[in-house]
Amino acid sequence: MWHPCTQMKQHETLPLVPIARGEGAWLVDFDGRRYLDAVSSWWVNLFGHSHPRINAALRAQLDDLEHVILAGFTHRPVVELSERLAALAPPGLGHAFYGSDGASATEIALKMSFHAWVNRGQPGKREFVSVAGSYHGETLGALAVTDVPLFRDTYAPLLHRGATVPSPDARLARPGESARDAAERAAQALEAHLATQHATTAALIVEPLVQGASGMVMHDPHYLARARELCTHFGVHLIADEIMTGFGRTGTLFACEQAGIRPDFLLLSKGITGGYLPLACVLATDEVYGAFWHDDVARGFLHSHSYTGNALACRAALAVLDIFRDDDVIAVNRTKAERWTARAAALAGHARVRNFRHRGMIWAFDADSERPDFARWCFAQALARGVLLRPIGRTIYFMPPYVITDEEFGLICDATVEVLDAA
Ligand SMILES: Cc1ncc(COP(=O)(O)O)c(C=O)c1O
DSSP states (O other): OOOTTOOGGGGGTSOOOOEEEEEBTEEEETTSOEEEETTHHHHTOSSOBSOHHHHHHHHHHHHHOSOOOOSSOOOHHHHHHHHHHHHHSSTTOOEEEEESSHHHHHHHHHHHHHHHHHHTTOTTOOEEEEETTOOOOSSHHHHHTOOOHHHHGGGGGGOOOOEEEOOOOGGGOOTTOOHHHHHHHHHHHHHHHHHHHGGGEEEEEEOSSEEOTTTOEEOOTHHHHHHHHHHHHHTOEEEEEOTTTTTTTTSSSSGGGGGTOOOSEEEEOGGGGTTSSOOEEEEEOHHHHHTTOSSOGGGSOOOOOTTTTOHHHHHHHHHHHHHHHHTTHHHHHHHHHHHHHHHTHHHHTOTTEEEEEEETTEEEEEEOOOOTTHHHHHHHHHHHTTEEOOOBTTEEEEOOOTTOOHHHHHHHHHHHHHHHHHO
């Protein structure tokens, strides 16, 4: 086994954690030790492990159809899912193209944006603009619009790098400024860039409201509203990467709702199947879809993945949407988040905590510690206390499954305080 995002040599001293089963928000190892999954297994799990309703939906689907080629064929779960996603997303995103993981959604959107411009007679629009600290996946196209040096720099000679514009990060607000002011300053930098570069720019790609992989960097919705306005004005596509923020993570079903905008492409993955199966979806507008509608085959979007629109994954996604509807998840989460933010007050006031921040079902802060190995050390310390935390550098964050109880959230806070005391 060669593990993801890992320097394998570190496992000489830090053993892997073999997991036997999952129960709700808990992972259980072969010796019966339990770990509270405070990171939702890399941000995918929404309703806990081994959820009875998602399990039942998958069992039923197994008896009908596990998978079928999606070129030339279709099936019920993929049609139902496309219709329901289009109805739930900001209006006007009625065309669903499927992939597998998040990075494949990014690749699809980048290719689709460029190709749409080519088909519209503007082949010079071939650059992509991304935001400082962005993360959109590890494949070469996605890495080209990613701004995390540790992941990107080694592969830099292979990448078609575009421009990076300043982040609207609320922490960059100057004394006397609000988060909105910081967002406006970043929007002005974007405006200055697009004013001179729009003729060669295909799209701007953003992570709405929270830039996850660079350390749960949060910004004011004003940035998204301005980005939408500028992209429309300068004739540039807006790609909203909601791979992490989608499905309720920021407090609304999609983060874009909080800015009242509709992107040209909406990228979904991770939580879409409740953390069960790999699935990605790119929702696009009539305008984009129309650019490909032609007698010439080469003007179609000829991109494909073998498991595009996998029936089991789509069925899991439908079960997830049922849970959102039947359990009024967004409204219930709002009251949970209020209680949990209050419960985190002692942690927020800890002497080692800087920039405590919260949006929806994400809590994060930067730890004041000199330890060069802080992230690994903290992971091991939390694990010893029965909590799965996976800091990003010195940023500790909680992104739990929505189903954890008040007691379980308290346990995460208390374990984190203990770890900070020991730091
Ligand atoms: C915003 C964002 N985009 C894209 C990706 C890539 O998704 P995947 O890891 O499924 O390829 C991630 C993964 O963390 C992400 O957070």
